[in-house]
Amino acid sequence: MQIIKPSFVIENPEELDEERVLARLARYARTAYQSEGSGSATLIRKIVDRGHESVIEHEKITVRFICDRGVTHEVVRHRIASYTQESTRFCNYSQGRFGSEIKVIEPLFFDRRGKVKAVDVPSGVFSDSGSLVFSTKVYPLNEFDVWWLAMLFAEWAYLALTKGFGRTPQEARSVLPNSLKTEIVITYNLREWRHFFRLRCAKDAHPQMREITIPLLQEFQEHMPAIFGDISILE
Numbered sequence: 281m282q283i284i285k286p287s288f289v290i291e292n293p294e295e296l297d298e299e300r301v302l303a304r305l306a307r308y309a310r311t312a313y314q315s316e317g318s319g320s321a322t323l324i325r326k327i328v329d330r331g332h333e334s335v336i337e338h339e340k341i342t343v344r345f346i347c348d349r350g351v352t353h354e355v356v357r358h359r360i361a362s363y364t365q366e367s368t369r370f371c372n373y374s375q376g377r378f379g380s381e382i383k384v385i386e387p388l389f390f391d392r393r394g395k396v397k398a399v400d401v402p403s404g405v406f407s408d409s410g411s412l413v414f415s416t417k418v419y420p421l422n423e424f425d426v427w428w429l430a431m432l433f434a435e436w437a438y439l440a441l442t443k444g445f446g447r448t449p450q451e452a453r454s455v456l457p458n459s460l461k462t463e464i465v466i467t468y469n470l471r472e473w474r475h476f477f478r479l480r481c482a483k484d485a486h487p488q489m490r491e492i493t494i495p496l497l498q499e500f501q502e503h504m505p506a507i508f509g510d511i512s513i514l515e
Contacts, residue, residue, distance in 0.1 A: 296503035348385035350458035383461035
């Protein structure tokens, strides 16, 4: 089992070339007025400030998220979009090309050096007249240890079902956790990206969502301040 951090990749960096994007958007916007006027950045900034954001729907940005599946459940609620996601129906993690293991995303809220408590842990499984019976033993664990054990058992169950019982990935995936690493390619137009960041960088957004969306917004703001510079990040 591999534990990794979430990340993102901007698939086509040229989509963040603000000068070219704004020039195109300004050309589209001037169709409404059939006139020339202020510079591209000034014009688009005025349009966005007034809430007339339909013009910026003409341009898009595609990003690949490497995150846990729990995060993607929220991502795909945004409807004006195109998504392509790693499939647990067809990816067989018990095969060699996946290292015969699963990858999981480390939750940022479980401290590896957190407070230790006495926790009942399954220490044995045996059959009693056809029924499974668990025995437990108390161990000193912290929250991260508990999460790690859950991921370990999930991997064991998945490999047992696929390798031991010959179950297909789409059948065995029922034991995979929300922390499972997944890749999802996301394409939004610029208006939807603004909506996405307002919701997913907000103070009450899920911590693991903010972990990936805040750095992404900051990169968007660095390259395209005229479009994204007005979106604030609150701690």
